[in-house]
Amino acid sequence: MNQFGERIKQLREQKNLxxxxxxxxxxxxxxxxxxxxRGERRAKKEQISIFATIFSIKEDELLSLWLADQVYEIVKDEGVALKAIQVAEEEVKYQSKRKSK
Known part of the structure; x- marks a missing residue:
């Protein structure tokens, strides 16, 4: 999985850079x-805002792809990967509700 890298390439080619x-x-x-x-190396998190500026897109779009790639790399070989992601999703929702109060 390399959604971040694929999106970077797509954006670069769209801008003819x-x-x-x-x-x-x-x-x-x-x-x-x-x-x-190509997904052989990972961009640093600090570089995401630079990519977003270069391509004139919202940083959140790239950050979500970057994070998804990170999560995938951690769980890809686990038999309970989907369950782990579901548990993490519930925890994120719970923590978000707590922070918004």
Missing amino acids: LQRQIAHQLFMDTPMLSKIE
Whole structure:
């Protein structure tokens, strides 16, 4: 699973930008960005806001994909992965309600 990298590539191509143009703005080399797009490396969380600015999209869109990729990597080989995600979802909902009070 590499939804974050796939979305970055899609956005870059839509804007007709080269990998080196994006990599320069992120202070990384072009091969590193290529690996992020292919899912061989993970972007750092701090880079998400830079990507969002470059592509003029909401940071939340990229953050949710980045987090989903992180969760998937942790649970992908577990037989109870779906159940674990459901339990985590309930906990997030519960904590969100508590914080909103």
